[in-house]
Amino acid sequence: MEGSDGNMELVVVGSGALRVVPGRGGTAAAVRVGGETWLFDCGRCAVQNLATFGLPVESVRRIFLTHLHFDHVCDLAHLLLLSWNNGREFVMPVTGPGGTADFLEHNLRRAYVADLATRLGKNGRDPAHFEWTVEELGAQDWTWRHGDTVLRAQRTPHGGIETYNYRIEHGGRVLVITGDTEWHDGLVEFCADADGLLIECSGTAEFLRSVPFGHWHLTPEKVGELATTARVKRVLMKHLVIESWVDDPAIGDRMVEAVRRTYAGPVAVATDGLRVRL
Ligand SMILES: [Zn+2]
Numbered sequence: 001m002e003g004s005d006g007n008m009e010l011v012v013v014g015s016g017a018l019r020v021v022p023g024r025g026g027t028a029a030a031v032r033v034g035g036e037t038w039l040f041d042c043g044r045c046a047v048q049n050l051a052t053f054g055l056p057v058e059s060v061r062r063i064f065l066t067h068l069h070f071d072h073v074c075d076l077a078h079l080l081l082l083s084w085n086n087g088r089e090f091v092m093p094v095t096g097p098g099g100t101a102d103f104l105e106h107n108l109r110r111a112y113v114a115d116l117a118t119r120l121g122k123n124g125r126d127p128a129h130f131e132w133t134v135e136e137l138g139a140q141d142w143t144w145r146h147g148d149t150v151l152r153a154q155r156t157p158h159g160g161i162e163t164y165n166y167r168i169e170h171g172g173r174v175l176v177i178t179g180d181t182e183w184h185d186g187l188v189e190f191c192a193d194a195d196g197l198l199i200e201c202s203g204t205a206e207f208l209r210s211v212p213f214g215h216w217h218l219t220p221e222k223v224g225e226l227a228t229t230a231r232v233k234r235v236l237m238k239h240l241v242i243e244s245w246v247d248d249p250a251i252g253d254r255m256v257e258a259v260r261r262t263y264a265g266p267v268a269v270a271t272d273g274l275r276v277r278l
């Protein structure tokens with residue numbers, strides 16, 4: 001679990017998207033790597049699910065955001081407040097798109113000004129550790145080295161909002177976690193030879209054609225095509241939307257079938273709490 005064997009572990013914290021689905025939280029994924037826990041997105045239920053899956057919020061060491069749609073960030077202020085209240089003793093590094101610093105100033109420091117007036121300097125916690133730092137990604141390609149780990153970010157289109165995918169390389173293993181994304185030719189190189197790919201796929205092609213936001217996302221057919229072309233070893237789909245599940249509970253099976261038409265490797269729809277060692 002610690003990543004101390006040189007490998008990584010992925011924990012799917014939330015496999016859903018915007019609307020409330022019992023048992024399926026909003027988008028969030030934890031990665032245990034190099035002895036640290038990194039959180040990728042912090043959607044609905046992320047705080048609750050982290051604890052449920054044995055990852056207390058104060059164990060999160062770094063946060064990376066794919067984009068600022070609310071289904072990916074709505075638990076972020078809660079996580080930062082609670083982890084500090086629980087004893088976090090470091091300033092939290094947050095990496096994300098342009099606007100991340102403003103989002104936290106408004107959604108956390110200014111929104112909770114009354115709460116913080118009663119807590120900062122008065123709750124036995126160092127006020128300095130309440131703070132966070134923000135690195136806003138501005139380039140198409142971004143690479144960060146931390147110990148034996150290399151993290152890359154790639155910007156791809158998604159409904160006009162600045163959005164990134166992340167590629168983690170550690171101990172000879174590769175894990176890619178996408179944001180929400182439209183098809184982009186650069187995805188093939190970015191996902192090349194990944195041991196694991198946690199990729200957004202909000203429903204079947206038929207479902208995506210039926211909703212106004214459908215063209216912001218990848219179809220299962222495109223996911224399979226990408227996984228084959230990029231020689232991905234295992235595919236997990238995330239970001240299921242409630243509209244598809246309510247009307248058609250078997251849609252997950254059909255999504256997997258659609259991927260299998262173009263991809264011969266293991267593929268599944270991710271579930272909350274799913275753990276994968278890489
Ligand atoms: Zn989005």
Ligand SMILES: [Zn+2]
Binds near residue numbers: 017018069071072180
């Ligand atoms: Zn989303």
